[in-house]
Every structure is written in C-alpha cells, then in structure tokens.
Amino acid sequence: MPSAGEIEARLFDLAPGEGAMEWDNVGLLVGDPERPVERVLVALDITEAVADEAIAKGCELIVAHHPVMNCRWLPVQSIRDDTPQGHLLCKLLRHGICAICMHTNLDVAPGGVNDALAAALGLEDPGPLCENGLGRVGTLPAPMSLPEFAKHVCRALGCNGVRYADVGKPVYRVAVGGGACGEFEKDAAAAGCDTYVTADLSYHQFLDARAVNLIDAGHFPTEDPVCLRLVEYLQSQFPGLSIQKSASHREVIHYYVEGE
Ligand SMILES: [Zn+2]
Numbered sequence: 626m627p628s629a630g631e632i633e634a635r636l637f638d639l640a641p642g643e644g645a646m647e648w649d650n651v652g653l654l655v656g657d658p659e660r661p662v663e664r665v666l667v668a669l670d671i672t673e674a675v676a677d678e679a680i681a682k683g684c685e686l687i688v689a690h691h692p693v694m695n696c697r698w699l700p701v702q703s704i705r706d707d708t709p710q711g712h713l714l715c716k717l718l719r720h721g722i723c724a725i726c727m728h729t730n731l732d733v734a735p736g737g738v739n740d741a742l743a744a745a746l747g748l749e750d751p752g753p754l755c756e757n758g759l760g761r762v763g764t765l766p767a768p769m770s771l772p773e774f775a776k777h778v779c780r781a782l783g784c785n786g787v788r789y790a791d792v793g794k795p796v797y798r799v800a801v802g803g804g805a806c807g808e809f810e811k812d813a814a815a816a817g818c819d820t821y822v823t824a825d826l827s828y829h830q831f832l833d834a835r836a837v838n839l840i841d842a843g844h845f846p847t848e849d850p851v852c853l854r855l856v857e858y859l860q861s862q863f864p865g866l867s868i869q870k871s872a873s874h875r876e877v878i879h880y881y882v883e884g885e
Pocket residue numbers: 691803804805844848
C-alpha cells in the first residue's frame with residue numbers, strides 16, 4: 626500500500642513542482658505523508674461535497690487541481706471550524722484525509738490540464754501557447770464556422786453554454802488555455818490563431834476582441850478533462866489502488882436563455 630508521500634512524489638514526476646507559478650501552493654497540503662492509501666478520490670476542487678464523498682467512500686486521499694489553501698485567491702491564516710475553509714480543512718483533518726493539489730504545475734505539464742483540453746476538443750499537433758508552457762495551440766481536422774465550433778465546444782466539454790465574441794474568422798487554428806487564461810489572448814494572436822478558448826473573460830475583453838474569436842467555455846468545463854487523466858495516470862502507477870473521479874463535483878454555473 627503506497628503512502629500519501631509516495632503518491633505525491635509520483636504526481637510530481639508527472640507535473641514537477643518547479644513548473645508552478647511563484648504565487649501557487651502545490652503538493653501534499655494536508656495530512657500525514659506516511660499515511661497508507663488504499664482509496665483515492667480525484668476532483669477539480671476540494672469542496673465540502675467532495676470531502677463528504679471521500680468520507681462516504683472511505684478514501685484516505687483526495688487529489689485535486691485547485692489548492693485547498695494558501696494560493697493567490699485563498700489565503701488561509703487560521704484553521705477554524707467557524708469559517709467555511711477552516712471547517713473544510715478541519716473535516717479533512719478529523720477524518721485523516723490527505724489532500725494533494727497539483728495546480729499550475731499541472732497546467733504546464735505534458736499530459737496535464739491544457740493537453741487534456743486540447744485533446745477533448747480534437748485539436749491536432751498541440752504545442753505550447755506561451756513561453757512559460759501554459760496553453761496549447763493546435764488545428765482542427767477541418768475549418769468550421771464559429772457557431773458550429775461553439776456547439777462542438779459545448780458538447781465536447783459538457784458546458785451548459787458558452788459566451789463568445791465573433792471577429793469574423795472561421796475556426797481552424799485554435800489556442801486553448803484551461804481556466805482563467807484571458808491574459809494570453811495576445812499570445813494566441815501572435816501564434817496566428819483565429820480562435821481562443823479559455824474561461825473567466827471580462828466584458829471589456831469581449832468588447833475589444835479584434836484578432837481572434839474569443840470563447841469563454843467556463844472554468845470547470847475547460848479544466849475538468851484533466852481529472853480523468855489523473856485517474857488514468859495514478860492507476861498506471863499504482864495498479865492496486867482504488868481510484869475514482871468525484872461524482873459529486875460538477876459545473877456550478879447555469880445559463881438561463883430567454884425563449885427556451
Ligand atoms: Zn483553474
């Protein structure tokens with residue numbers, strides 16, 4: 626039976642810690658590295674529901690993408706049961722559940738978030754979008770119209786909807802940036818792309834779109850494909866482990882469309 630620390634080391638083989646941005650927090654963030662592990666739950670985020678699912682399924686370890694504590698958007702100064710994040714961390718600790726988070730190091734890693742996204746969209750010959758290794762650029766087997774491609778993205782990623790801006794180009798050379806990667810739109814333009822698929826874009830970014838069609842497919846849908854990759858990777862490394870993707874974690878954003 627491998628320990629949580631051994632599983633962490635194998636995950637760092639896939640996505641080395643040096644690949645993480647300096648503001649990030651990756652690796653085994655909660656629990657005992659010596660803890661023997663038999664059952665693993667993989668999820669994009671460690672939410673309260675994911676923690677409850679891990680408890681119900683007898684998992685000793687949760688492997689997640691987003692850090693459960695102390696990264697840029699989630700500073701944690703205390704672990705108190707009367708705060709939402711503290712309550713979650715206390716719950717993990719009380720049940721002896723370890724948490725490993727592989728974040729921006731998994732974004733840049735070959736076989737990580739962006740390769741999983743490019744593969745889900747059927748992009749051919751994907752290569753890095755940015756100098757730091759983030760994002761991917763590839764081509765579709767054949768050009769399609771933007772509305773057709775928007776439908777393809779929805780179906781491929783299981784989105785409830787997408788928001789998009791049309792700059793009047795058909796879709797063929799596509800850049801992807803899983804999660805909030807709007808700042809790399811200029812890299813997509815510089816790479817000669819006609820379309821950029823990412824998440825968390827602002828009104829002003831849509832308003833100012835000129836060089837590339839912009840598609841905001843949502844944070845969860847653009848990153849969730851990596852979870853199955855993590856399940857497959859861990860299963861190949863530790864055939865004796867019981868590893869499953871969370872059944873409780875899904876897209877939380879819904880779209881109401883007038884007239885439907
Ligand atoms: Zn993310």
